[in-house]
Amino acid sequence: MSTLKRFFQDTLIYGFATVLPRLMNFILVPLHTEYLGPAGYSVNTTFYVWATFFNVILTYGMETSFFRFFSHSREKEKVFSTSFLTLTFTTVAFFILVFIFRGWVTALVDLQPVYFNYLLGILALDTLVVIPFAYLRATNRPVKFALVKVLNISVVVILNFYFFWFISEFPQFSPDIVLSNYSEADKVGYIFIANLAASAITFIFLLPYFFRTKIDYSFKLLSKMWKYGWPVMVAGIAFVVNENLDKLLLKEMISDEVMGAYAGCYKLAVFMMIFIQAFRMGAEPFFFNHSKNENARETYATILNYFVIAGSLIFVVLVVYIDFFKRLVIRDEEYWFTIAIVPVILLANLFMGIYHNLSVWYKLTDKTRMGMYISLFGAAVTILFNVLLIPVIGFMAAAWATLAAYGSMMLISYFLGRKYYPVPYDLKKIAFYLILSVGFSIISFKFLRENYLAGSAFVVLFLLITFINERKDLKRIMKQ
Secondary structure, eight states: OOHHHHHHHHHHHHHHHHHHHHHHHHHHHHHHHHHHHHHHHHHHHHHHHHHHHHHHHHHTTHHHHHHHHHHHOSOHHHHHHHHHHHHHHHHHHHHHHHHHTHHHHHHHHTOOHHHHHHHHHHHHHHHHTHHHHHHHHHTTOHHHHHHHHHHHHHHHHHHHHIIIIIHHHOGGGSOHHHHHHOOGGGTHHHHHHHHHHHHHHHHHHTHHHHHTOOOOOOHHHHHHHHHHHHHHHHHHHHHHHHHHHHHHHHHHHTOHHHHHHHHHHHGGGHHHHHHHHHHHHHHHHHHHHTTTSTTHHHHHHHHHHHHHHHHHHHHHHHHHTHHHHHHHHOOOGGGGGGTTHHHHHHHHHHHHHHHHHHTHHHHHTTOHHHHHHHHHHHHHHHHHHHHHHHHHHTTHHHHHHHHHHHHHHHHHHHHHHHHHSOOOOOHHHHHHHHHHHHHHHHHHHHHOTTOHHHHHHHHHHHHHHHHHHHHHHHHHHHHO
């Protein structure tokens, strides 16, 4: 099997592990937006913004460090043991500190104490399985990885439908203990309970990997992993700022209702996010494992080319059918006034995906600090745009800030990569597909809204142009 074929195969499996859970989670958006309303959805969004932030803090780049050292080390058991035991110890230490400063932290995250308890439980369980999940990816076990991920989200979806819909419609089938403690007024809390249950079940299924750990700890190795990983953590914090600060600022500077509506429509960009995450799941271990191949750089260039083609196609399709997806996913019209953010967020996420692809240069050359600086620059752009422009143009400022941040990060990473790890990217071809998709999307959104015949023609035309341009390369890859 050729290198590229193996990459696409693993990415498809990891994509399944990412796409199916995300799609199943996507099913919950109509349920939540119908029953919660924008203000209630704002609480849900706040909870997961902080969950993402603390997840970055608790893992402090150890997952990426694990891939880096596991792929090159002859003492793989030592890498697994050191990273796993370290994460376990720091997770316990974190929760002791949080318990001591509980009142202050609860006020900071602006959540009810009971919701904060759910957040702590989810964080603890999810952090403890980071290295076991990474081990499955690093040892090329994508099927098992996918099965556990699908189990996790299945529990989330089933429990959400149970708490939001089934109990109200069929109370006779629910136990008395559930009915006696059930609250129609506090449905948002059941989202967190479902997540906590899913995290606990995932933890149980990965428990065998806890017992396979041999006490083979190396402080010297930990020092190297920390040196490699802490800039990744800082970059992760900056990413959380880029991805989520806008929602918190909209809540503070405008209202809960606007923040909830913005977050609801933001979910329409989920298909682009799924594609990017699936790519990253397959690409990160692939880039490390094949970095010593003679034609590695040409392979990376080819992968970016097809990433841009696929991402551009997704961009056009989502913009063309945006009103169809809007009615399908967000049934409450109170959310629709923020729909104009979606094309901007889609393009921003496509730029983010390109940035992740370009980031191969600083990961392979151990210059993760450069990635940290780029991410911090993006965070500064996000903060500046939001603070200055939200009072002027409202919620659209948050969308443009995201586009400006990811666009600038993409460009900076490309130019620095040319210096430290040159890859022969086909810039003309990449720019062509980006410009073509943006042009089709602008025309469709601005002048041909809900004209699905014309929009479909744009999609077909994009596919036709792509096929004409890429048919020779595709035939060559398939023959390898």
